[in-house]
Amino acid sequence: MHEGIIENLRRHIEPTEEELEVFSSLAFPRTVRRKESLLKEGDVARHQFFVVEGCLRTYTIDQAGKEHVLMFAPEDWWCSGDLFSYFSGQKSVNNLEALEATSLLQISKENLDILYLRAPKFERFFRILFQNAFVFHQNRINANLSQPAEGRYDLFTRSYPGLESRIPQKYIASYIGVTPEFFSQMKANMSRKKP
């Protein structure tokens, strides 16, 4: 099993060798190409993913056909695309796609349930994971409510260090909630102020 995931697990729990083996018998490696889709709106999210290398994006498409980026998942992030769909079996409202060639681990809901039974410590792990995700998203809502576009871009760079130079900036514009055109102007203004 890849080193990254072990380190990631150890951040919140102390799994035994045996528990790690249970995990690795239930979570499978997978690679996807750039632009390849992992989940489409209307399908059921069957997997939760851990990104070993590369980057994913979760997005929705509104009535007008415009895309909106909900989150990115670069290395060391967990991502399900649509957690509600994953746990409920309902249709997904989100899409999930690779922005770069990406290698990941995937675990199905069935296997996650088995994991919880055989290694209850993982219940704690995902509790903490979702706890952190909750805090992360509340921070973002706070920025959306209280900050103009520049402040929201700032939160993006702090949330995903280095990512701004890896991915097309139209996705960043979408994440912070402005048009690509406006984002372009904003960046020009920012570098004029403090270069």
Next chain:
Amino acid sequence: MHEGIIENLRRHIEPTEEELEVFSSLAFPRTVRRKESLLKEGDVARHQFFVVEGCLRTYTIDQAGKEHVLMFAPEDWWCSGDLFSYFSGQKSVNNLEALEATSLLQISKENLDILYLRAPKFERFFRILFQNAFVFHQNRINANLSQPAEGRYDLFTRSYPGLESRIPQKYIASYIGVTPEFFSQMKANMSRKKP
């Protein structure tokens, strides 16, 4: 112990009588008056709350001194005010206050840790709780990105049925991210369209 919390716990786990007793020996009832504060920015969030009756609001104050409502917590909701502060012991960036006379149960971080040890089933309970909170907040981010103010108001009414007629509407305006003045106009427009 109040019926509401037992029902709430049973929604996700099946606690034994013994486990319920452990819980009720660690979570204490409390009442607060309208406008009373439960957490102030800069303090450490020492408790997590379950609302038995009444309603709380979590909010931040920006550089310009304006308040922004992050969430409401009417009956049957859990709320910590600032979860990051609660778990890390860092200073809170949020405020928490009662919008109505409210009765609640509070559990400290110390007691929650004891609860996890003595009744590990609660690890699962809070895992599911945060999972749902994560989905809830991601929905809201999606609405913020893809919906105009009317659509965000619609999500609010679906998230908190009946609450719109219980609390001052300036808080609703703040929650959906518009000024009270604009919200007032918007409501007038909406009832003109489909009364």
Next chain:
DNA sequence: CGTCTATTTGAATGTACTCAAAAGCGGTGG
């Protein structure tokens, strides 16, 4: 190297904001 996609630039438009003031409503005390 060519083609397709992303970014920049500009002009016209609109949505939501600020500031100011009047009207309405509700809680509290006399």
Next chain:
DNA sequence: CCACCGCTTTTGAGTACATTCAAATAGACG
């Protein structure tokens, strides 16, 4: 129980920030 005071909501005028649409330029991938 009523009247008053303060907070909340409404209304309106002028403004700003971000959008749409269009077109030119730059850049990246196969």
